[in-house]
Amino acid sequence: MDFKGRDIISIRDFKKDEILYVLRMAKGMEEKKLPELLKGKVLATLFFEPSTRTRLSFESAMSKLGGKVIGFADTSITSISKGESLSDTIRIVEGYSDAIVMRHPVEGAARLAAEAASIPIINGGDGSNQHPTQTFLDLYTILKTKKTLNNLHIGFLGDLKYGRTVHSLVDAMSHFNARMYFISPESLRMPEDLLEELKAKGIKFVEETDLLKVSGSLDVLYNTRIQKERFPDELEYKKVKGAYRLDKGFLSHIKPDLKILHPLPRVDELSPELDSTPNAVYFEQAKNGIPVREALLALVLGAVK
Amino acid sequence: MKELKISAIENGTVIDHVPAEKAFDVADILDLDGIENIISIATNLKSKKVGKKGIIKIGGKILSKEETDKIAIIVPTATINIIKNYRVISKAKVRLPERIEKIVKCFNPNCITNKENVVTKFMVIKENPLRLRCEYCERVMKRGDIRLI
Numbered sequence: 356m357d358f359k360g361r362d363i364i365s366i367r368d369f370k371k372d373e374i375l376y377v378l379r380m381a382k383g384m385e386e387k388k389l390p391e392l393l394k395g396k397v398l399a400t401l402f403f404e405p406s407t408r409t410r411l412s413f414e415s416a417m418s419k420l421g422g423k424v425i426g427f428a429d430t431s432i433t434s435i436s437k438g439e440s441l442s443d444t445i446r447i448v449e450g451y452s453d454a455i456v457m458r459h460p461v462e463g464a465a466r467l468a469a470e471a472a473s474i475p476i477i478n479g480g481d482g483s484n485q486h487p488t489q490t491f492l493d494l495y496t497i498l499k500t501k502k503t504l505n506n507l508h509i510g511f512l513g514d515l516k517y518g519r520t521v522h523s524l525v526d527a528m529s530h531f532n533a534r535m536y537f538i539s540p541e542s543l544r545m546p547e548d549l550l551e552e553l554k555a556k557g558i559k560f561v562e563e564t565d566l567l568k569v570s571g572s573l574d575v576l577y578n579t580r581i582q583k584e585r586f587p588d589e590l591e592y593k594k595v596k597g598a599y600r601l602d603k604g605f606l607s608h609i610k611p612d613l614k615i616l617h618p619l620p621r622v623d624e625l626s627p628e629l630d631s632t633p634n635a636v637y638f639e640q641a642k643n644g645i646p647v648r649e650a651l652l653a654l655v656l657g658a659v660k
Numbered sequence: 661m662k663e664l665k666i667s668a669i670e671n672g673t674v675i676d677h678v679p680a681e682k683a684f685d686v687a688d689i690l691d692l693d694g695i696e697n698i699i700s701i702a703t704n705l706k707s708k709k710v711g712k713k714g715i716i717k718i719g720g721k722i723l724s725k726e727e728t729d730k731i732a733i734i735v736p737t738a739t740i741n742i743i744k745n746y747r748v749i750s751k752a753k754v755r756l757p758e759r760i761e762k763i764v765k766c767f768n769p770n771c772i773t774n775k776e777n778v779v780t781k782f783m784v785i786k787e788n789p790l791r792l793r794c795e796y797c798e799r800v801m802k803r804g805d806i807r808l809i
């Protein structure tokens with residue numbers, strides 16, 4: 356499979372065998388040290404909105420492979436914010452680098468950038484739409500901790516309406532015959548069009564407001580943060596927050612080998628009591644961002660095949 | 661043929677099987693400026709297929725792809741007849757292309773196509789009921805969300 360020159364814009368662009376190929380490559384990156392692999396290559400990081408963790412994770416991945424990183428953490432200090440079109444910005448920056456990772460507050464910005472650029476564009480998040488490297492690291496974490504991606508019972512908990520990490524992971528897991536459980540307050544249910552899509556693909560799913568009704572069936576639980584802004588009144592928010600908080604008590608309602616993921620940062624939805632349990636894999640998940648991003652960088656820069 | 665109620669054209673296009681209330685919407689879509697031949701728009705004609713129907717006849721005009729795509733979006737029942745020397749030389753139901761470019765506005769205000777000067781592109785993911793996915797922001801529009809550009 357040749358990924359050289361390819362853009363990483365949306366998990367939807369990847370077929371099942373391509374996803375598995377990236378994950379195998381990530382495993383290779385984790386097992387080997389390759390400090391010269393991307394020597395002489397330059398990655399530009401273009402963050403039109405701040406995301407320290409994503410940027411650091413890419414910088415770390417690039418440096419581990421011997422490459423260099425240039426970029427702006429905050430575009431408000433550059434001429435970019437002064438009305439220059441996104442396509443023009445990209446055409447200029449591509450002259451300085453071999454690949455660009457960008458984050459942008461507007462949905463579809465990464466796709467537009469990829470059309471303008473002749474070098475690979477990696478989407479580090481475009482508004483509420485996609486964040487494909489996050490999805491790859493979520494998949495990698497599930498594969499690593501469950502030893503398979505196939506036939507899993509996976510629960511998605513929290514803000515399923517606006518949660519882009521959820522939407523992308525749902526799409527990706529539909530390649531692997533997952534059975535899905537969507538657990539959310541009524542007002543934050545999965546978008547109708549995504550459920551329609553799952554039905555069309557023949558994926559079995561249930562929607563539930565009560566976590567404990569389904570928690571005993573789960574192999575994986577993907578937890579997300581519920582934002583206060585999503586609720587019209589404080590009381591309703593507090594009720595929901597309390598109902599979906601995971602703590603030690605929750606452990607008596609699950610299979611012993613349930614793995615709990617979370618894209619982080621967390622607020623109250625995951626009690627620190629869980630951190631030291633074998634069920635909690637969210638810090639490992641964050642760490643998995645490095646081999647996954649190393650793999651994607653090496654692939655699109657043509658350093659591995 | 662009931663169609664004879666409005667005058668026949670020598671050469672051009674006849675758009676038939678338009679639901680009566682959509683006849684003027686179809687006429688709005690078409691680029692009719694500068695056409696010097698006969699244009700006739702008839703509506704509330706009786707039809708077995710669509711209840712009361714409208715017909716639009718445009719002398720000397722062949723529709724562009726953009727025009728037929730637009731018609732396919734707003735009146736999926738329409739048929740397009742091409743006329744030469746008063747005879748129908750081709751007759752086809754409008755069909756949605758797999759991909760719709762330029763003619764539809766994305767309903768997501770935070771889509772890059774609504775922020776910068778970008779030609780919109782949508783995948784037709786389902787025809788009935790209609791579902792279009794924006795290739796940029798990936799949001800899915802239903803029929804009621806669609807606005808033509």
Ligand SMILES: [Zn+2]
Pocket residue numbers: 463766767768771772773794795796797798799
């Ligand atoms: Zn859009």
